[in-house]
Every structure is written in structure tokens, then in C-alpha cells.
Amino acid sequence: MLRVGLTGGIGAGKSTVAARLAEHGAVLIDADRIAREVVEPGTEGLAELVAEFGAEILAADGSLDRAALAARAFSDDGARQRLNAIVHPRVGARTAELMARAAADAIVVHDIPLLVEGGLAPSYHLVLIVDADEDVRVKRLVESRGMPEQDARNRIAAQASTAQRRAVADVWLDNSGTRDVVLAQVDALWADRLVPFEANLRLRKPRPPRSPVVRPYDDTWPVQAERALARVRLAAGETALRADHIGSTAVPGLAAKDVLDLQLTVSTLDDADAVAGALSAAGFVRAEGHWYDHPQAGGDGVWDKRFHFGADPGRPVNLHVRSAEGPAWRLALLFRDWLRDNPGEVAAYTEVKRRLAKAHADDGSVEGYTEEKQAWVDAGFTRAEQWARRTGWTP
CATH class of the missing domain: 3.30.460.10 (Beta Polymerase, domain 2)
Incomplete structure (x- = not known):
């Protein structure tokens, strides 16, 4: 099994890359989706969040009001750390369960926003970073999510820096341009690197000899x-x-x-x-x-x-x-x-x-x-x- 870590800053468009990899046959594990599952109504995760941050984080139907939680959890570093301490272990356990189910010849793509911040890069065979210019990301967040511009810039500033992402990036995908450009990069990456990488790993196959260059x-x-x-x-x-x-x-x-x-x-x-x-x-x-x-x-x-x-x-x-x-x-x-x-x-x-x-x-x-x-x-x-x-x- 080839483990690929996929991440990028908010608004960079990593969901576009993840979807394309899934079309090629990758097993996609979406950390955000799992993070929602572990705090659904009736779960221990949601009960612990309420105990920590108050009943005000619940919507009228008893589900998690994510905007209300964000207002509290992103107010300072301590609150964000308490949120992570509740959610991350549950997300980790579910992720491990899904990876264990994957076939021996699978290319597993783990779409995870906090890969860099969590120091998780060494646990993957390859790390893909999706990036875009900050102004492009802000524009996307304002137009697609209705996020106020300053809020968008604050969210970007709270995440890993470009330098931190570059330090762990085996592959850097610039998604500042049109969708077709990044999709072409993903197609080439799949055919030229990910598929042969998985085969080399599974078959314990060394690289072929070549003349010195x-x-x-x-x-x-x-x-x-x-x-x-x-x-x-x-x-x-x-x-x-x-x-x-x-x-x-x-x-x-x-x-x-x-x-x-x-x-x-x-x-x-x-x-x-x-x-x-x-x-x-x-x-x-x-x-x-x-x-x-x-x-x-x-x-x-x-x-x-x-x-x-x-x-x-x-x-x-x-x-x-x-x-x-x-x-x-x-x-x-x-x-x-x-x-x-x-x-x-x-x-x-x-x-x-x-x-x-x-x-x-x-x-x-x-x-x-x-x-x-x-x-x-x-x-x-x-x-x-x-x-x-x-x-x-x-x-």
C-alpha cells in the first residue's frame, strides 16, 4: 500500500486534486469528513465538545453548530488546542481503521488539513502540497463560502506558512490558475510517479541500472x-x-x-x-x-x-x-x-x-x-x- 499525504492551505483547492486522484482509483480518506463523523449527534465526541465549550455550540436540532464552535475554538491557541485534543484522537483511530481496510495494492490518499502543523509528513511515502497565491485563496473563500475577507486572511495566517509546507513537500502543485492546469499535473503525477511507486513498493523492486549522469x-x-x-x-x-x-x-x-x-x-x-x-x-x-x-x-x-x-x-x-x-x-x-x-x-x-x-x-x-x-x-x-x-x- 502506498500512503500519500495530501494537504494545502484553506482555499488552495486540494479538494479538486483529491477528487481527481479518486477518479484515477485512489482510496481517498478525507480527514474533514471523518472529523464531522466523530462529532455527529449522539457521539461521545460531541458530548465532550459540549462539556468543554458549552451548549451554545449546538444548533437547534442538536447537531454541532460549526460556526459557533469556530468562534470559540479559534479565539486563542489554548482553545484550539483543547478542541484538537478532543477531536484528533478520534479522527486518528477512524483513519487507522480505514487504512487497514485498504487493499494491499491500493494507493491511499489521506486528505488532511493539518498534516504540516501536526508533524505527520514522515508517516507518508509521499506528501503532496496544493498551493495558490494568497489573494487567489482569499477571493475563493469570499466568493464560494461567503467568508469576510479579513476572516479569510486570519484563517490563512493561523495555518502553516508556505516555507513550512515547502519543507515537507515531495510534490508541489500550484493551483493558482485554471482547473485544467492542475488536473493535468495530477494526471501526470498519477501515471508517472504514484502508480510505479506503488508497484516498486509492493514488489520490493529496485530501480533499474543506468549509466552515470x-x-x-x-x-x-x-x-x-x-x-x-x-x-x-x-x-x-x-x-x-x-x-x-x-x-x-x-x-x-x-x-x-x-x-x-x-x-x-x-x-x-x-x-x-x-x-x-x-x-x-x-x-x-x-x-x-x-x-x-x-x-x-x-x-x-x-x-x-x-x-x-x-x-x-x-x-x-x-x-x-x-x-x-x-x-x-x-x-x-x-x-x-x-x-x-x-x-x-x-x-x-x-x-x-x-x-x-x-x-x-x-x-x-x-x-x-x-x-x-x-x-x-x-x-x-x-x-x-x-x-x-x-x-x-x-x-
Whole structure:
């Protein structure tokens, strides 16, 4: 099952996106609908709201008067927190029940307004943010809901900021324009990313090999890596000693293949094996076979590791799971930090990578490229160790 979190600010039009995904076959779980269900007349949720906010929040027929509740609950942060404490656990329990009913090959889209505010992004395989310019959102709220303009702006201001949403967005859908534009984006997203992502996840299918393509440094790589690391940390739980962005995409200015290298450090390789299922379910598929960090290691155990591929076709990831008992976890961090502190080495490494990528452009895999650049990397380890002694560097 692929879990997709869908959110966006009020008036951004995420219901349009949700409806289109449902037309494609997604299982839609609407948090707002569930939030209404758990406070219908006769429910414990409604009784608790009345006890907290007074009978004035009830309509004449005994149902919840949402405008009256909003007037009280949105008056200050404390009141809003009390409202959330009553409603959110009930919504969570019902949501879990609906997700458990979904088929094994389902693409479940959870339409949830407070995904960002609740810090829930790492629990989804992919997060979709629907956005629109603030003036567009205000106009929609005024025209479609009859909301006074200042009330609309107050509601927008009370929600997560654009920067907070961008930090967790795997996919950003701008819905400022016409409906047809965003629907076309959703159609492409479904066909090109969501459907193959679900298949990769269910079948535990690694991405196919390809020749090395080295591209200029991308300033968004660290942010993308942090989103993936949040999922790794959640899946690994207390087994994780640390989780880091490593490799070329972690070095500003360094040209690299557009593949994020991540490192999960655990106490032992037995711990790596114990957490493999959770990592695979989180979208980082365990690779079969024997993996080790040095081509001359020969499987001596010192350089052994476990390796996972990211299942998302739109964001390639290599996850190296290493034991703190071996040397490789430290070397990965040392090599990264040494390069960050030495621009001349970054320039030299960039030249090596570009030359070798060109030489191996027709290989159909990165094996020859990786093997040939190992000599430069090994020499770099020596210089990095000297730098560490000189600077007092520690992981």
C-alpha cells in the first residue's frame, strides 16, 4: 500500500486534486469528513465538545453548530488546542481503521488539513502540497463560502506558512490558475510517479541500472535528503544511532549523480537486519545479495553493510545501513566534511567524476564508473584523515 499525504492551505483547492486522484482509483480518506463523523449527534465526541465549550455550540436540532464552535475554538491557541485534543484522537483511530481496510495494492490518499502543523509528513511515502497565491485563496473563500475577507486572511495566517509546507513537500502543485492546469499535473503525477511507486513498493523492486549522469550541484538536495531521513528515522526508531545525508549530494558545489546517498548507523548488522522490514515498508527497499563498502574487502565482515533502494521513481535514494562496529560509517562522514571544508578538493573531484561519467556513458550501469573512481576516493581518505588530525574533527 502506498500512503500519500495530501494537504494545502484553506482555499488552495486540494479538494479538486483529491477528487481527481479518486477518479484515477485512489482510496481517498478525507480527514474533514471523518472529523464531522466523530462529532455527529449522539457521539461521545460531541458530548465532550459540549462539556468543554458549552451548549451554545449546538444548533437547534442538536447537531454541532460549526460556526459557533469556530468562534470559540479559534479565539486563542489554548482553545484550539483543547478542541484538537478532543477531536484528533478520534479522527486518528477512524483513519487507522480505514487504512487497514485498504487493499494491499491500493494507493491511499489521506486528505488532511493539518498534516504540516501536526508533524505527520514522515508517516507518508509521499506528501503532496496544493498551493495558490494568497489573494487567489482569499477571493475563493469570499466568493464560494461567503467568508469576510479579513476572516479569510486570519484563517490563512493561523495555518502553516508556505516555507513550512515547502519543507515537507515531495510534490508541489500550484493551483493558482485554471482547473485544467492542475488536473493535468495530477494526471501526470498519477501515471508517472504514484502508480510505479506503488508497484516498486509492493514488489520490493529496485530501480533499474543506468549509466552515470553527473549534473551540477542542486541546492535543494539537502532539503530533499532531510525529508527522506525523517522517514528513515521514523521507520528505524530506537535502533537508529544516527541518520545522515552523505555522499556527493551532501557537499555544496560538488557535481553528482541525482541520487541521494543516506546513511543509517546502527549498533550491529543484526540490528540492520531487524529493521530491514520496516525500512522496506517505509519506501526503502532492501537489496538482495552481499554488500560491502570496499571493492577489496572480500566479505571479511569489517566492511559489510546492508543496502536499500528508494522505491520512489521521482526521487532516487541509496540508503546505506552500517554498523558502528565497522569503520565505514565514520569514513563516510569524514569524507563529506573534509570535502565541505576544502573547495580545491571539490573542484578536483568534480573533474574526476565528469571525466569518468563521460567515459562510462554507454555502460548501462554505474559499476565501472564507481570502480574506476575508487582510487581517487581512497587517496582522498588519506588526505581526509590528515585533515581530521589537524583540525580535531570527530563525527
